Amino acid sequence: MPRPRGFEQEAPPPAREWPISGRSARRAQRRPFVDAEWRSLAPPRAVGRSSLSGGKLAAAAVAVAEQRTRRAASRVRIVVTKAPTACWNRGSPLPRFSCGLRVGRTGRRDPDNRSLKDTMFARGLKRKCVGHEEDVEGALAGLKTVSSYSLQRQSLLDMSLVKLQLCHMLVEPNLCRSVLIANTVRQIQEEMTQDGTWRAVAPQAAERAPLDRLVSTEILCRAAWGQEGAHPAPGLGDGHTQGPVSDLCPVTSAQAPRHPQSSAWEMDGPRENRGSFHKSLDQIFETLETKNPSCMEELFSDVDSPYYDLDTVLTGMMGGARSGPCEGLEGLAPATPAPSSSCKSDLGELDHVVEILVET
Amino acid sequence: MRPHPGGFRYHRESHRVSSYYKVCQPLRSPQACAKSRDLCPAASAEGRGQEGTGWWPLANAPDPSGSLLPPAQGCGASGSGELAIAVALLSTRERRVLTATPSRLAVPLPADIISTVEFNHTGELLATGDKGGRVVIFQREPESKNAPHSQGEYDVYSTFQSHEPEFDYLKSLEIEEKINKIKWLPQQNAAHSLLSTNDKTIKLWKITERDKRPEGYNLKDEEGKLKDLSTVTSLQVPVLKPMDLMVEVSPRRIFANGHTYHINSISVNSDCETYMSADDLRINLWHLAITDRSFNIVDIKPANMEDLTEVITASEFHPHHCNLFVYSSSKGSLRLCDMRAAALCDKHSKLFEEPEDPSNRSFFSEIISSVSDVKFSHSGRYMLTRDYLTVKVWDLNMEARPIETYQVHDYLRSKLCSLYENDCIFDKFECAWNGSDSVIMTGAYNNFFRMFDRNTKRDVTLEASRESSKPRAVLKPRRVCVGGKRRRDDISVDSLDFTKKILHTAWHPAENIIAIAATNNLYIFQDKVNSDMH
Numbered sequence: 063m064p065r066p067r068g069f070e071q072e073a074p075p076p077a078r079e080w081p082i083s084g085r086s087a088r089r090a091q092r093r094p095f096v097d098a099e100w101r102s103l104a105p106p107r108a109v110g111r112s113s114l115s116g117g118k119l120a121a122a123a124v125a126v127a128e129q130r131t132r133r134a135a136s137r138v139r140i141v142v143t144k145a146p147t148a149c150w151n152r153g154s155p156l157p158r159f160s161c162g163l164r165v166g167r168t169g170r171r172d173p174d175n176r177s178l179k180d181t182m183f184a185r186g187l188k189r190k191c192v193g194h195e196e197d198v199e200g201a202l203a204g205l206k207t208v209s210s211y212s213l214q215r216q217s218l219l220d221m222s223l224v225k226l227q228l229c230h231m232l233v234e235p236n237l238c239r240s241v242l243i244a245n246t247v248r249q250i251q252e253e254m255t256q257d258g259t260w261r262a263v264a265p266q267a268a269e270r271a272p273l274d275r276l277v278s279t280e281i282l283c284r285a286a287w288g289q290e291g292a293h294p295a296p297g298l299g300d301g302h303t304q305g306p307v308s309d310l311c312p313v314t315s316a317q318a319p320r321h322p323q324s325s326a327w328e329m330d331g332p333r334e335n336r337g338s339f340h341k342s343l344d345q346i347f348e349t350l351e352t353k354n355p356s357c358m359e360e361l362f363s364d365v366d367s368p369y370y371d372l373d374t375v376l377t378g379m380m381g382g383a384r385s386g387p388c389e390g391l392e393g394l395a396p397a398t399p400a401p402s403s404s405c406k407s408d409l410g411e412l413d414h415v416v417e418i419l420v421e422t
Numbered sequence: 423m424r425p426h427p428g429g430f431r432y433h434r435e436s437h438r439v440s441s442y443y444k445v446c447q448p449l450r451s452p453q454a455c456a457k458s459r460d461l462c463p464a465a466s467a468e469g470r471g472q473e474g475t476g477w478w479p480l481a482n483a484p485d486p487s488g489s490l491l492p493p494a495q496g497c498g499a500s501g502s503g504e505l506a507i508a509v510a511l512l513s514t515r516e517r518r519v520l521t522a523t524p525s526r527l528a529v530p531l532p533a534d535i536i537s538t539v540e541f542n543h544t545g546e547l548l549a550t551g552d553k554g555g556r557v558v559i560f561q562r563e564p565e566s567k568n569a570p571h572s573q574g575e576y577d578v579y580s581t582f583q584s585h586e587p588e589f590d591y592l593k594s595l596e597i598e599e600k601i602n603k604i605k606w607l608p609q610q611n612a613a614h615s616l617l618s619t620n621d622k623t624i625k626l627w628k629i630t631e632r633d634k635r636p637e638g639y640n641l642k643d644e645e646g647k648l649k650d651l652s653t654v655t656s657l658q659v660p661v662l663k664p665m666d667l668m669v670e671v672s673p674r675r676i677f678a679n680g681h682t683y684h685i686n687s688i689s690v691n692s693d694c695e696t697y698m699s700a701d702d703l704r705i706n707l708w709h710l711a712i713t714d715r716s717f718n719i720v721d722i723k724p725a726n727m728e729d730l731t732e733v734i735t736a737s738e739f740h741p742h743h744c745n746l747f748v749y750s751s752s753k754g755s756l757r758l759c760d761m762r763a764a765a766l767c768d769k770h771s772k773l774f775e776e777p778e779d780p781s782n783r784s785f786f787s788e789i790i791s792s793v794s795d796v797k798f799s800h801s802g803r804y805m806l807t808r809d810y811l812t813v814k815v816w817d818l819n820m821e822a823r824p825i826e827t828y829q830v831h832d833y834l835r836s837k838l839c840s841l842y843e844n845d846c847i848f849d850k851f852e853c854a855w856n857g858s859d860s861v862i863m864t865g866a867y868n869n870f871f872r873m874f875d876r877n878t879k880r881d882v883t884l885e886a887s888r889e890s891s892k893p894r895a896v897l898k899p900r901r902v903c904v905g906g907k908r909r910r911d912d913i914s915v916d917s918l919d920f921t922k923k924i925l926h927t928a929w930h931p932a933e934n935i936i937a938i939a940a941t942n943n944l945y946i947f948q949d950k951v952n953s954d955m956h
Binding site: 215218221225233234236237238239241242244245246248249250419420 | 593595596597598621683684686702703730731732733735752785786788789792839842843844845848
């Protein structure tokens with residue numbers, strides 16, 4: 063039976079069952095894994111796992127960063143960050159960020175802690191094997207390994223963000239896939255936070271931030287770091303991360319003098335804005351989701367749009383504090399998420415970006 | 423008789439003995455033609471004797487007496503220790519769209535991609551759903567007495583459009599018509615019933631046969647026009663006359679508006695009155711006769727969607743206990759719930775979860791641990807789960823870890839980042855039990871599918887492709903070499919085609935007949951060993 067006209071798809075559904083369509087897909091099919099020989103990114107061991115082609119990955123990361131600056135403001139809708147409601151106080155027990163970023167000492171599969179198992183969404187982590195990162199003697203020797211590992215990690219983070227932002231405007235995106243990618247991003251961000259190896263951010267990013275409404279990961283990194291720096295306690299205050307942080311101090315020594323500076327700058331910025339933004343963001347989310355349970359929910363269950371929910375998932379996932387400049391966010395606050403046509407106009411650009419990622 | 427709606431063309435060949443098919447104009451991708459097999463000097467690293475007993479050479483005529491085959495019981499152990507499944511191509515169905523140009527499409531049309539395969543409870547009928555919202559039902563031809571060795575082949579029984587694409591005006595999003603799952607209802611009368619679902623709506627279809635029609639109406643003539651009453655002189659009783667068999671399919675129930683998220687699985691309860699449908703965050707219980715109401719039995723949606731880290735990926739009712747069901751999550755856990763405990767089964771009765779292996783940990787650990795399919799065994803004691811790299815057999819009595827784990831394609835473990843890049847890591851493979859719960863089967867890439875014998879711990883990799891499926895030939899087991907020593911006809915990991923994936927497989931409930939959906943082609947294989955043992 064002939065299918066209705068209006069619903070013909072122009073191309074095979076992208077990014078779900080097939081590789082990216084088009085020229086890059088055929089190239090990828092011919093040589094699927096000859097180019098990018100990635101190992102699975104695991105924390106570096108003492109034996110010094112050989113680093114992969116860092117040059118290519120660095121180039122990819124740079125390319126993505128360049129592409130990012132060209133995206134339109136409307137895309138920020140998905141990338142909007144939310145200010146955490148709790149400060150990360152070194153001495154206090156680990157807070158639960160309202161944005162969903164969790165820093166856990168032990169994974170959820172702690173055999174002594176059965177209560178965690180009852181709630182499926184208590185933790186965002188699989189069991190994290192702590193203590194394996196502590197490797198004092200291998201740290202300096204594996205300096206190069208570490209830096210390439212962090213490059214790979216950063217590249218993976220960028221790739222994940224691109225995947226999340228590729229919105230299929232015709233059909234609802236696959237929630238399972240989005241959740242898995244979001245969890246990966248959380249995991250990377252958390253590991254980066256713990257290692258304290260946020261990439262050094264170019265100073266001009268600070269001036270660009272008001273103009274660039276897209277909150278890039280550099281700003282995220284900077285903001286999160288500023289959060290840490292706001293509480294100048296030795297180390298991170300958590301026993302288990304003491305080791306890797308001290309190990310990686312030589313790596314980050316170049317960035318260390320910047321921290322007090324940036325932290326002083328960041329301390330007031332995010333903190334004083336956090337409260338107001340939290341309110342405005344809460345208003346947004348309340349309009350999107352009905353928070354009244356029981357009867358109201360029953361009536362409005364159809365309004366409970368998964369598409370909007372996906373937005374909140376992605377929003378919550380983009381953890382860490384917001385950056386200092388708040389104009390971007392305020393500009394977005396009244397803009398209720400509408401299936402923007404400008405999204406579609408950027409699909410071509412994003413296709414280009416994805417092609418770059420696939421081909422490298 | 424056999425309806426052939428526009429969009430399908432099947433080339434049927436008559437055959438006496440099973441496993442012979444010639445398909446005209448095979449749909450071949452340029453890559454398949456151009457891809458050269460890596461022929462490497464033979465050097466066996468492992469002791470898997472691929473030549474020798476049990477396997478017929480591809481080009482030669484099969485040995486009629488079957489003397490090469492060691493005696494085997496079904497898929498059980500053979501003398502050489504090799505998994506004695508000699509599968510021969512029983513039939514293959516190709517879905518092609520009639521196009522103006524007799525072209526060889528490089529990529530099959532999206533609407534023809536098969537998205538689900540399911541045998542009914544007797545195995546007589548095989549239903550397939552595709553991305554275009556169509557359902558094609560195959561029926562097994564009854565064995566003829568003349569040729570006792572001929573196994574019934576599957577022919578098209580009925581085709582209908584189950585779901586149409588819809589547009590959700592509230593969210594301005596399209597609802598795909600792709601059939602996600604088909605589940606047969608146990609047959610209770612002459613008609614067959616099945617449930618088919620797309621992302622949002624479940625439909626109950628009733629399939630009936632009509633082979634008689636009444637003739638001799640008083641008021642109407644043969645064409646149905648009203649008779650001129652003046653010509654009617656006497657009354658007659660209409661007589662039932664035989665006619666060509668006609669298969670009629672009608673939608674009996676439409677269960678709509680039950681789900682906010684995409685339905686990923688449905689499962690009919692053993693009480694044959696209720697069934698459940700699961701989407702990403704909720705599971706609903708329906709009664710087959712009531713369409714305007716459903717009960718929510720599982721809800722894992724967090725109060726704050728920002729906290730969402732886990733979704734439901736598959737669910738199934740227990741085959742014998744009507745109160746038990748299991749659902750799997752994207753974090754690799756299985757939850758067995760008892761509906762007697764509470765109306766809302768958020769608290770599981772049993773949680774099946776294997777602790778993570780710290781040595782294998784990577785950024786992709788969580789993604790590859792996501793369970794894509796869960797199936798109860800026919801006995802009801804075991805569960806089979808499929809995650810990205812392994813299949814696991816769980817005993818319902820032991821929650822700590824699976825009793826068996828089989829590696830499907832462990833050579834992909836080092837390629838996870840590339841697979842993440844091209845989204846292949848999110849592919850949802852299905853798994854299947856055989857009728858006696860002794861062999862499990864699942865699909866992989868490059869049109870390979872794998873079978874594992876639980877008793878002998880042997881496994882085999884087979885390929886479902888037109889090139890390797892010569893007439894009356896037994897499938898040759900394939901091997902993926904991971905570097906080092908390679909044998910002839912081995913495939914290297916880098917030359918695997920990741921666009922050819924076998925996600926959907928089904929096993930006949932009683933016999934050793936399997937249905938493999940490879941993109942837009944359906945292959946039906948049969949265990950040749952078993953057929954010779956009549």
